[in-house]
Amino acid sequence: MADYYEKKDLVDFPLIVEDAKEAGEKFFAYYSQATSAGLLSEREKTLIALAVAATQHCPYCIDAYTNKCLSLGISRQEMMEAVHTGAAMQAGVTLAHATQMRKICTQKEM
Amino acid sequence: MTGFDEKLRQVSRFPLLAKAIDIFQMNVGKRCNLQCRHCHVQATPAHRELMSAETFSACAKIIENNSFSTVDITGGAPEMNPHLDEFLQGIARKGRRTIVRSNLVILVEKSYRKFIDIYEKNGIEIIASLPDPRREKTDRQRGDGFFQSFIDIVHELNLRGYGREGSGLVLNLVHNPVGAYLPASQPALESEYRRRMSAEQQAFFNHLFCITNMPIGRFLTYLNQSGNLTEYWQTLENAFNPGTVENLMCRNTISIDWTGALFDCDFNQVLELPVNHGLPAHVSGFDLDSLQQRLIRTGDHCYGCTAGLGSSCQGELAASE
Known part of the structure; x- marks a missing residue:
């Protein structure tokens, strides 16, 4: 492992779904809703x-x-x-x- | 980096073909009163390249013989072409929707003030680029004093009815990022622009279009010099959105340069990539049937139009989530 916290790691973030599909998809759906415009x-x-x-x-x-x-x-x-x-x-x-x-x-x- | 054509193949959208010609976009010259830091045309006041009266006339004939919904005029500063006035009045008589992309600040100058009357009288739709609703950020990209002159002209246009509901006179603004990042969603930025322009400047407009800075021309130089080039390309590629491909501007537009040569878009003009439809790529050999089903000439710069919610001269291409 060359370095911790490499910028390119961020591209891999959505792929965490691959190792735990249902939980991953639920997390991203929640994340998307929680960070999108609502009352705020x-x-x-x-x-x-x-x-x-x-x-x-x-x-x-x-x-x-x-x-x-x-x-x-x-x-x-x-x-x-x-x-x-x-x-x-x-x-x-x-x-x-x-x-x-x-x-x-x-x-x-x- | 994955090449743009390969990316299209991966999402089963290759080859990219035109669907129709709905917008007839004319770049009437590279001369401009400004020298903006992001300008892909690299326009300056010194440029001599201006569309001739003969080419204007050839364009007018094509427009008359075809049913394009929109004539979209850009530059440089279009007002610096001495034939624009006559052309606009001729087109207006035909009742065709006509857009002029103006930097507005040129209308402060005495010799160009007549265009305010010309635009109003002929119902010309104005699209004007304002990178940010705050003075300091806009002047950083456009030059000191730009913001105030721009607002002064918006006030004049508002008095004539531009940017006011129900007047029929349309003033749309364009946002492009002041730096090496992508624009946010159009509704979010439009809301912020409207709030600031109204509260801080008492200035009004109809809609805001978001346009991604294309890594060509002066913006490419900026990316190189600031050490942002590699990351910007990566950002564009990572943000590739297949949902934008259906509505890409090149698929319903033909772009004419100052010599009358035909291109898929204004960016391909700068990159000297004329249309590739197997017929003369010039207004003198304009052939609608071939052009409206032509193969689009793509390159990695096309990632600029497919990133995020997409980018075009009419703003976003895909719906926000």
């Missing part, structure tokens, strides 16, 4: 997907959704705002866990 617009969903891709450190998804944002005419500044929202959520999630630390300290310290 395609733009809104694409920005959500980009933020999740960045927080989950998925290079394939970052590539796919940055390109989709560009295709939808979403500006670099709008993309960065979405990524900051994801980053803030991650920081918030981390800091919210400090409440557990504080609760234990309060319980244990004299």
